Amino acid sequence: MSAKIAIVTGAGSGVGRAVSHALAKASYNVVLAGRRKEPLDTVAGEIKAAGGPEPLVVPTDVSQRDSILALFAATKSKYGRLDVLFNNAGMGAPPVPIEELPFETWQQVVATNLTGMFLCTQEAIKIMKDQKPQGGRIINNGSISAHAPRPFSIAYTSTKHAVTGLTKSTSLDTRKYNICCGQVDIGNAATPMTDRMVVGDGVPQPNGTKMIEPRMGAENVGAAVVYMASLPLDANVLFMTVMANTMPFVGRG
DSSP: OOSOEEEEETTTSHHHHHHHHHHHHTTOEEEEEESOHHHHHHHHHHHHHTTOOOOEEEEOOTTSHHHHHHHHHHHHHHHSOOOEEEEOOOOOOOOOOGGGSOHHHHHHHHIIIIIHHHHHHHHHHHHHHHSSSOOEEEEEEOOGGGTSOOTTOHHHHHHHHHHHHHHHHHHHHTGGGTEEEEEEEEEOEESGGGGGGGSTTOEEOTTSOEEOOOOEETHHHHHHHHHHHHSOTTOOOOEEEEEOTTSTTSSOO
16 A cells, blocks of 8 residues: 555544544545544545545544553554654643642543553554554654643643653654654644633733734644654654744743
């Protein structure tokens, strides 16, 4: 099969949707994974209407290992190989003081953002190391929160910092299999998750105020992921930051 195969988790909306469109436009066969089937079907219909290859829709909850195993089994069964995994699925938590965050909420964020990404990485490696030609590329969604926290974001920020360690370890340990692992750190892409940044007074800042924050089109993330995926396997973008140019990240805030 000449067309390359890519799995996108969290593909039903936001960044996952944008990246799925971008990969399909670049002639990838895209496997759309997400918790809810209806949004995945909508994205699949959009891709087909735009003339892209028909996606494979696999409803998947990345906080559940059995669901992840079923996703990769379905991909291997249909296509026989895997070239790109975009580890994107993630969730946040209500913005509350650390001491008020429920333990169950912490566990849910860790299970989705970190453990789920680890399990997807495991299953991708199993396919990529055994296929011919050997190898592939794993791209993790790290987020600006992999570098600096927002106020009251302990669970999300902790998991995204941990993703950086996952990326580095994966990159190191899978080189012998011709697998590349890199991370895209996204700042203020215009998605439903960031709508709160442009509503009312905006979002909390470190100095205790609130402000409206600039956003960028999510299609810029799609372009970044396609670029990373397009490199030959003797080259790797280990870390890339793509962000709204005037968002309050660089400098003191």
